[in-house]
Amino acid sequence: MPKQYWLMKSEPDEFSIDDLKNNKNQTEGWEGIRNYQARNFIRDDMKINDLAFFYHSNCKQPAIVGVMKIVSKPYPDKTAIDKKSKYYDEKSSSDNIRWVMVDVKFVKKFAQPITLQELKECPELEDFALVRKGNRLSIMPVTPLQYQTIIDMK
DNA sequence: GCCAACGTTGGC
């Protein structure tokens, strides 16, 4: 199985690439995914050693800010049954957690972020889900060609 | 802060 590529969104006010970089072991459990399409990507397709772009969303400068690596298999997201968590899901229970997560590890932070505007201006990326209008998917696949195109934009 | 786009919920 060749390596796969992803893009994962996070609001930098909540969790930024610097937070990941400064974490113990530069690793974090990517919890709180509450969208079925995104969950299914994690559950069914994500593999250890896949690479993922770290995307800052809902902020002053939406942009791809770096790269991380998937370092665990999918496992149940226990914040779904933690009543104190903002990700608590009343329809999940300890024997039926509806949501999964993976651990990610920091790989690198770009010296210059690749902004959403730049991505939109790139003709090779017009089919990329991120730049399409109304896209709200928080985890999406990136093709090898798209990955290389984006890496080469720096 | 606004609002378009989208996902989810629930009555029927």
Added chain:
DNA sequence: GCCAACGTTGGC
């Protein structure tokens, strides 16, 4: 199973 109402996402 339809679809209106509602909540959320996320760019601007």
